Amino acid sequence: MADQNNGAVQLQPQELDAVYTLSQAVASAISTEAALDKIVKIARPIFIFDNIVLYEKLPENGLDPTYARAIGRGRFREADLAWGEVVANEAFQNGRTTTRFEELDGGSTDRTNIRHFLGLPLRLAGQSKGVLVFIRFGGPVFTPDQISLAEFIALHVAQILERKQLVNQIANLEAKRRLDSLQDDFIAMISHELLTPLGFIKGYATTLLREDTSWDESTRREFLSIIDEESDRLRNLIDNLLDSSRLQAGTLQMAFQTVRLDTFLKELSLRVRSMHEDLRVDLELRTPGLQVSADPTRLTQVFENIISNATKYAPGSAIKLILDKKNLQARISVQDYGPGIASEHLDRIFQRFYRVQQSSTSVRGSGLGLYITRKIIQAHDGEIDAQSHLGLGTTFQIYLPLLQKSDFSQS
Amino acid sequence: MIGSILIVDDEPRYLRLMEANLITEGYRVLKATNGQEAVHMVGDKHPDLVLLDVMMPVLDGFAACQRIREFSTVPIIIVTARGNENDRVRGLDLGADDYIVKPFSATELLARVRAVLRRAQNIGSSFQQTIFNHANLRIDFARAEVFKDDRIVYLSATEYRLLLQFAHNVGSVLTSEQLLVDVWGTEYREDKEILWVSISRLRQKLETDAKNPQHIVTRSGLGYTMPPL
Numbered sequence: 001m002a003d004q005n006n007g008a009v010q011l012q013p014q015e016l017d018a019v020y021t022l023s024q025a026v027a028s029a030i031s032t033e034a035a036l037d038k039i040v041k042i043a044r045p046i047f048i049f050d051n052i053v054l055y056e057k058l059p060e061n062g063l064d065p066t067y068a069r070a071i072g073r074g075r076f077r078e079a080d081l082a083w084g085e086v087v088a089n090e091a092f093q094n095g096r097t098t099t100r101f102e103e104l105d106g107g108s109t110d111r112t113n114i115r116h117f118l119g120l121p122l123r124l125a126g127q128s129k130g131v132l133v134f135i136r137f138g139g140p141v142f143t144p145d146q147i148s149l150a151e152f153i154a155l156h157v158a159q160i161l162e163r164k165q166l167v168n169q170i171a172n173l174e175a176k177r178r179l180d181s182l183q184d185d186f187i188a189m190i191s192h193e194l195l196t197p198l199g200f201i202k203g204y205a206t207t208l209l210r211e212d213t214s215w216d217e218s219t220r221r222e223f224l225s226i227i228d229e230e231s232d233r234l235r236n237l238i239d240n241l242l243d244s245s246r247l248q249a250g251t252l253q254m255a256f257q258t259v260r261l262d263t264f265l266k267e268l269s270l271r272v273r274s275m276h277e278d279l280r281v282d283l284e285l286r287t288p289g290l291q292v293s294a295d296p297t298r299l300t301q302v303f304e305n306i307i308s309n310a311t312k313y314a315p316g317s318a319i320k321l322i323l324d325k326k327n328l329q330a331r332i333s334v335q336d337y338g339p340g341i342a343s344e345h346l347d348r349i350f351q352r353f354y355r356v357q358q359s360s361t362s363v364r365g366s367g368l369g370l371y372i373t374r375k376i377i378q379a380h381d382g383e384i385d386a387q388s389h390l391g392l393g394t395t396f397q398i399y400l401p402l403l404q405k406s407d408f409s410q411s
Numbered sequence: 412m413i414g415s416i417l418i419v420d421d422e423p424r425y426l427r428l429m430e431a432n433l434i435t436e437g438y439r440v441l442k443a444t445n446g447q448e449a450v451h452m453v454g455d456k457h458p459d460l461v462l463l464d465v466m467m468p469v470l471d472g473f474a475a476c477q478r479i480r481e482f483s484t485v486p487i488i489i490v491t492a493r494g495n496e497n498d499r500v501r502g503l504d505l506g507a508d509d510y511i512v513k514p515f516s517a518t519e520l521l522a523r524v525r526a527v528l529r530r531a532q533n534i535g536s537s538f539q540q541t542i543f544n545h546a547n548l549r550i551d552f553a554r555a556e557v558f559k560d561d562r563i564v565y566l567s568a569t570e571y572r573l574l575l576q577f578a579h580n581v582g583s584v585l586t587s588e589q590l591l592v593d594v595w596g597t598e599y600r601e602d603k604e605i606l607w608v609s610i611s612r613l614r615q616k617l618e619t620d621a622k623n624p625q626h627i628v629t630r631s632g633l634g635y636t637m638p639p640l
Contacts, residue, residue, distance in 0.1 A: 033602075053608055064567045065612065068604035083608045085615055192466075195492045195513060196422070202514035203428045210517055213435045223431075226424060 018046050019152065026156045032164045036067050039153060044071065047149055050112075051135040055088045056161065057128055063088055072137065082115045084133035091119030091131045097151060099142060111138030118142050120154035122161060129161045193237060197230040204230075240368045244352060247375035254295040254379055258403060261323055261330055262288045264296065268303055269321060276311055280318035287325045292400045298376045302384075305369040306334045306396050314338020314393065329382075329399040337393040346388055350374040414459030414528065415439035419449040419475070420490070421467045425513075429462060429490075432517045433524070446470030450478045453485060454541040454553025460528055463507070465491035465498070473505055480506035481575060482552030483539040486531045488523060490515070543578045546640060548617055548626050550578055557617070564616050569594060573609055574617075577627055577637035586634040610635060 021042050029035030040052055050072030055063040068083065082102070091098040097120050104113040116136040122129040132154045136142070142150070204223040208215065215223070246252040262285045269281045303321075310319055314336040322333040341349065345356045353367040377384045381401050388394040416438045418429045430440045441456055443449040446463075447470040453461060461479065465472035476487055486509075489502040494512035502510055508527050511520060543550040549558040555571060557564045566574065572594045576585060587606050591599045599605065614621040628636055 051604075053604075058567055062565070062567060064569060065605060065608040068608040070604050070607070083611045085612055192492060199492065199514035200424050200428070203425070203517060206516035206518060207428065207432055210432075210435075219431070230424075 015046050015149065018042050019149075022153065022156060026160055029160070032160055033067060035160045036157070037069075039156065040069055040071065043149075043153055047134075047146055047153075048072075048136060049118075049134040050137045051083065051133075053083050053088070053133045053135075054130065054157065055092070055133065056130040057092070063092055063130060082112070082117075082135055082137075084117045084119065084135050087117040087119035088131040088133050091121045091133075092128065095121050095123065095128065097121070097147060099147075101141070114138045116141055118147065118150055120150055122154055122158040124155075124158045124162050129158050129165075132157050194234065197234040197237070200230040201227050201234070237368075240372060243372050244368050244375075247372060247379075248352075252375075252379070254298060256293050256295055259292055259294045259296055259299065261290045261292060261332065261400075264299065265321055265323055265332070268300060271300075272304070272307055272319075276307075279307075279311060281307075282318060282320045284320065284322045286323060287330075288323075290323065290325060290330045291403045292330055292380070293403055294380055294400065295376075299380075302373045302376050302398070303332075303334065305373045309369060310334070310336040310338065310394075313341075317393065325402070326399070328402055330402055332398045332400075333395055334398075335393060335395040340390040340392055341386070341388040341394055342390060343388075346386055349386060350384070413437045415441060415456070416460045416462060416524065417441040417443060417449065417452055417456070417458035418462045419443045419446070419467070419472070420462075420464040421445060422464075425464065425490075428517075429520065432521060436521060436524075438524075446472055446475030446478075449475050451553055453479050453483055453539075454551075457539060458485060459531075460524060461485055461487045462490050462511075462524070463487055465489060465493055465502070473501060476502065476505045476507055478553075478555070481555075482541055485539060486527045488527055490520075545578070545581070545626055545637060547619065550574070559617055566613070566616065570609060570613055570616070573606075574613060577635070581637045582639040584630050584634045584636045590635070 022039060025038035025042060026035055029038060036054065043049075051070050052068065053065055054067035056066045058064050065083070084100075087098055087100040090100070097118070100115075100117040100119070102115040102117070104115075114137060116139060118134040118136075120132045120134075122132055132150075134142075134150060204227050208220065208223055243252060265283055265285070269283045272281050273279065307319060310317065315338075317337040320333070320335040322331075322335070324331050341356060345354075348354045349356070350370050350373075351367075352371040354371075355367040374384050377398055377400070383399045384396060386394060386396050413436075416433055418426055418433070418440060419442075420426050420429070421444050426442050426444075430442070433440050441452060441458055443452050445467045449461065449463065450470070452458070463472045463476060467475075470478070472489060472491065476489065479485065479487065487507045488509045488511055489507045490511045490513065491498070491502075492513040499510050499512075508530070509523055511523055541551065541553050543552065547560045549561070550556070551558075552575075557566055557571065557574065573590065576590055576593055587603050588600055591602055591606055595602065595605065610627055611621075613627060614624050617626055618624045626637055628638055630636055
């Protein structure tokens with residue numbers, strides 16, 4: 001076993017020199033392939049081998065060759081040559097330096113039929129990165145000193161792979177970051193969200209206008225209702241866009257008045273039930289009689305946004321509305337029992353144009369609803385937060401300052 | 412020409428819109444809601460034309476277009492809201508025959524469908540091969556699965572792409588350089604050993620006797636070939 005010899009290796013001056021050059025080569029190489037080519041060139045005079053193959057670990061846990069050189073005997077045998085798959089798999093499985101010897105028929109006439117394999121697992125910080133294989137035709141066998149030197153080379157190769165993976169990771173993160181910032185891109189949002197309803201309106205209107213065909217009454221009605229609904233959706237989206245830019249600029253007008261929250265929520269739940277016939281809405285008024293100063297239209301918009309999200313992202317779930325008091329604030333909780341929101345998204349759902357990636361393709365939305373919701377609540381000197389457990393559901397909590405006695409006399 | 416058209420979109424309202432219009436022209440309509448489903452349906456149902464949306468879950472339209480082109484020349488029209496030049500060029504380069512940008516009018520959609528089908532008819536029979544057989548080797552292109560003696564063989568993505576080069580060119584000798592450029596990319600043009608290792612590995616996985624290969628044969632000094640049976 002090679003690791004037993006580690007302490008006992010005495011490097012010759014020539015080897016020491018090579019080891020030093022090797023480290024330098026690894027540090028200065030611009031690409032993985034260039035680094036490996038340098039290593040081969042430096043190692044070859046002091047460490048005889050015919051073939052070298054680098055097998056990299058695939059994400060799904062197999063090995064894939066990513067670098068190979070045939071420098072010695074048998075360069076012309078191409079794919080028919082030995083490439084050390086067996087020793088690579090073995091070293092990869094057991095995580096140890098592995099040697100293997102094969103002698104095929106005709107070894108006496110063709111030395112490429114006598115094969116010494118040396119498989120070196122590439123490990124760094126306990127992580128397996130792949131296997132480096134050296135193949136020597138005809139002998140001699142790999143000596144312990146040579147194996148130690150090969151292990152040293154393997155360590156450097158592991159570092160090269162590590163560096164390559166880090167570079168790739170950075171590139172991926174960079175791409176992801178650009179994608180995230182794309183969500184802030186007003187134009188990109190507009191192009192998709194505004195064009196979707198417009199595409200339906202245009203498509204169904206031109207369908208009805210076709211002169212070469214006629215549609216029966218029920219189909220005509222179906223298409224006209226789609227046009228009608230999509231126009232409303234477009235209208236909503238434009239309203240949201242206008243609201244969001246007014247809120248951003250602080251120019252949205254609020255008409256504050258005293259609002260009794262229990263009455264407000266009762267009316268709200270009636271409205272919601274009439275809008276969504278299949279939706280179960282439970283209202284729990286734990287602390288009745290709470291009053292706040294609010295713009296009822298805007299406050300309705302807040303709850304409609306949250307409830308409309310729940311119907312989109314937690315379809316089929318009941319919704320629970322709870323009113324109570326916490327410290328000097330009224331607290332209204334809106335709870336659903338849907339799939340929940342992963343914690344990495346939870347902090348960001350109130351950002352303008354932010355949408356949870358997985359749901360974006362299947363559910364239509366602009367990424368504006370919760371942004372507007374928070375801005376409106378902030379304009380009421382209130383706060384909103386969200387808590388969620390995957391698989392259990394999501395709860396939005398809205399805090400609004402209670403009207404004090406002195407406020408009553410003013411209003 | 413009356414035929415069947417596969418429409419692919421994750422928005423039910425676009426499916427309904429296209430279906431309603433296509434039916435009036437006598438086409439038979441097949442539907443899929445993501446790219447993966449579309450690739451499988453092309454393999455199973457052999458439509459005469461595919462209308463393919465781009466932004467879809469599971470497998471997007473560009474990727475689906477590429478996958479379909481691995482085994483079929485069925486005409487493809489990409490239908491999408493992404494109408495910028497880069498996207499159009501990308502779609503056409505991946506093998507799409509035409510491009511319709513949303514919002515579109517119903518009459519334009521039908522006119523483009525007619526035009527593409529007419530062109531396809533003039534060119535002649537479309538090629539489609541979903542299942543490829545070579546002795547005991549079988550490839551299901553639509554599902555990207557490879558079987559040896561009816562048992563599934565797991566190939567890495569590179570190995571699969573390499574195998575496709577041979578399956579698409581049975582009887583031709585492919586040079587190392589050609590294979591390296593097509594499978595690994597231009598920057599690997601000189602990297603012969605990586606091809607040798609990969610062919611050696613493919614043989615280990617696919618050949619009954621890797622030393623006496625039947626599927627991928629070396630033609631010394633020329634390249635490699637999958638011999639006709």
